[in-house]
Amino acid sequence: MSNLQLELVPGVSLDIPMSPTRGVAQTPQMKECRKCRRRLALSQFNKHRSTDDGVQSWCRDCQQAYMRQYNVERAQQKRIAELEKELAEIRAKEKKEKELERKVAEKAKEKKEKQPGWPTRKQAREGFDREYAKATIRRCRGDRRRAARMAGVSLRTFHRMMGG
Numbered sequence: 168m169s170n171l172q173l174e175l176v177p178g179v180s181l182d183i184p185m186s187p188t189r190g191v192a193q194t195p196q197m198k199e200c201r202k203c204r205r206r207l208a209l210s211q212f213n214k215h216r217s218t219d220d221g222v223q224s225w226c227r228d229c230q231q232a233y234m235r236q237y238n239v240e241r242a243q244q245k246r247i248a249e250l251e252k253e254l255a256e257i258r259a260k261e262k263k264e265k266e267l268e269r270k271v272a273e274k275a276k277e278k279k280e281k282q283p284g285w286p287t288r289k290q291a292r293e294g295f296d297r298e299y300a301k302a303t304i305r306r307c308r309g310d311r312r313r314a315a316r317m318a319g320v321s322l323r324t325f326h327r328m329m330g331g
């Protein structure tokens with residue numbers, strides 16, 4: 168028994184070569200990997216429901232290598248994203264610190280401009296008037312009326328010059 172004779176349509180017979188051991192048509196269960204171009208047994212391919220031969224077009228080795236590479240790249244991308252986030256946080260912190268520094272410097276400048284201990288023009292003028300009035304009184308031996316006259320102001324103004 169070498170061939171199976173089938174006559175499905177009357178008058179047309181099909182010759183199918185038979186294996187002596189299994190009695191089933193023996194097509195080589197091989198396939199070329201689309202990636203590495205090796206011809207391999209179908210068992211070297213992962214299953215795939217929607218293809219004609221029921222297996223993937225890449226062999227297992229190629230798929231594993233691809234997945235390894237994919238995982239490595241994904242891990243790298245994840246790490247890069249983490250580092251970028253850290254960097255953004257550091258930059259935000261730096262910006263905040265700079266803003267704070269700027270504010271502190273501004274406050275210090277304002278304070279310096281006010282010159283604590285330095286009299287205003289009005290205060291300086293009052294101080295001068297007081298010193299002048301005192302000196303004038305000394306010169307007039309304590310006589311305020313005379314001193315006012317000498318200073319060319321009214322007694323009232325002279326008292327104000329003395330500081331009340």
Ligand SMILES: [Zn+2]
Pocket residue numbers: 200201202203204205225226227228229230
């Ligand atoms: Zn391959």
